[in-house]
Amino acid sequence: MRVADLNWMQMEEYLGRDDRAIVPIGSTEQHAYLSLAVDSILSERVALEAAEPLGIPVFPVLPYGITPTFLAFPGTISLRVETFVRVIHDILDSLDQAGFRRILVVNGHGGNQPASSAIAEWMSKTSRTTIRLHNWWNAPKTLAFVQGIDPTSSHASWMENLPWTRLADVPMPDLRKPAIDYPLYSTLHPKAARAYVGDGNFGGDYQRSDAEVGAMWDIAVKETRAMLEGPWGRDSTIRTNLPS
Numbered sequence: 001m002r003v004a005d006l007n008w009m010q011m012e013e014y015l016g017r018d019d020r021a022i023v024p025i026g027s028t029e030q031h032a033y034l035s036l037a038v039d040s041i042l043s044e045r046v047a048l049e050a051a052e053p054l055g056i057p058v059f060p061v062l063p064y065g066i067t068p069t070f071l072a073f074p075g076t077i078s079l080r081v082e083t084f085v086r087v088i089h090d091i092l093d094s095l096d097q098a099g100f101r102r103i104l105v106v107n108g109h110g111g112n113q114p115a116s117s118a119i120a121e122w123m124s125k126t127s128r129t130t131i132r133l134h135n136w137w138n139a140p141k142t143l144a145f146v147q148g149i150d151p152t153s154s155h156a157s158w159m160e161n162l163p164w165t166r167l168a169d170v171p172m173p174d175l176r177k178p179a180i181d182y183p184l185y186s187t188l189h190p191k192a193a194r195a196y197v198g199d200g201n202f203g204g205d206y207q208r209s210d211a212e213v214g215a216m217w218d219i220a221v222k223e224t225r226a227m228l229e230g231p232w233g234r235d236s237t238i239r240t241n242l243p244s
């Protein structure tokens, strides 16, 4: 359920019976012919569909992430790593204070990986609340499905081209783009990076059938839902050799 559809009393009532929440995080950045908001649209939607049967609240997506190499493409907004980490920490502090104890951060953008260190750092300061980070697009089953169809598929290719990220009246090139040279790309400043990647697709088919992307999406939703179900750090099924 969307947090936007709840009031605070309903949230307090929810916290009396469950302590899980989802925070989707995305990015606003070039995605070739697709929406600038692809990473936010997809992380929020996969979170909502995963949470729906479990009745877990999904907070509004964080629409900005870390994407400095796309800054030469108009419409891209990039947070400093420092800002991003502070925002993640502030969100977790607020949820922890409210009583959430199991929080799934669903990420839709590769550049947001500092979230992983930010979460590990945050968790080192508390033992009462557990955070899981889930990169929906490279989780094992989703990634295996995507690579089974097209191992070169990447940023702004068919795997991000769904009915809810396409723009009306924008035709897709009917071709397959070769994968970019990542080691080379990583050395480029924003203007040179724009010149190198052209329209912004990093490789793969621009579009595939709705049946194929729909099958990928079903896997991604189920894989995200499994993250909500556990294991969580406090589960009694987890055994360690450490003294308690």
Ligand SMILES: [Zn+2]
Residues within 6 Å of the ligand: 031, 038, 039, 108, 109, 155, 156, 160
């Ligand atoms: Zn993306």
